[in-house]
Amino acid sequence: MTDRESLWQKLEEKVAVLDDAEILDALKIRDRYEPEAVKIYVNEAVKRRLIHSEQDLFSSEFACKPRRSSPFPIPENSNIQRRIIRSFSRTLIIVGLIPILMGIRQISEHQLISSIVMMAVGIVWIASSLMIFIRQHRTFWIPMLILALAACVFAGRLLILNSYSKPMDYAVFIIFFGIVFYALFYLRKLLHTFNP
Secondary structure (H helix, E strand, C coil), X not given: CXXXXXXXXXXXXXXXXXXXXXXXXXXXXXXXXXXXXXXXXXXXXXXXXXXXXXXXXXCHHHCCCCCCCCCCCCCXXXXXXXXXXXXXXXXHHHHHXXXXXXXXXXXXXXXXXXXXXXXXXHHHHHHHHHHHHHXXXXXXXXXXXXXXXXXXXXXXXXXXXXXXXXXXXHHHHHHHHHHHHHHHHHHHHHHHHXXX
């Protein structure tokens, strides 16, 4: 048995345990699958009497949904949405460690007030990310946006006032905050459309 035959056999086993709604949803987006996979879904749908034959796929009920190009693609499956939300949240938790570590470093430099502020920002950021991770609710996104904007202004100001800043410093600043804001706005879009 070749690898491809093994792949299709595994898919048949996987499709056999899906519920009817999942099979019908897959048939509505069948243009995204290889013909062999579509055939497996069609055979299972016929076997369960969800459709009479492959001809039923030409009805308006099974018209393929057009794909939209977007910088924030939203998967239709809520389990996949939940996984992406949790993945972004974990990544943003790690980003929250940056101000905490900078605050710890500033304690050693005897800058107590800025150290406390940075550590507080990191803790609020991590707490918000953790709440999004646990609850998948968008109310915790707003404090993160406010903190990201404040951090961007603060870091940008430090960069501009530092006479030793090089073009690479500006590039790192732009790339880092570009990724953070992209992640935040993608997370917002996911949280807005997420329906558990």
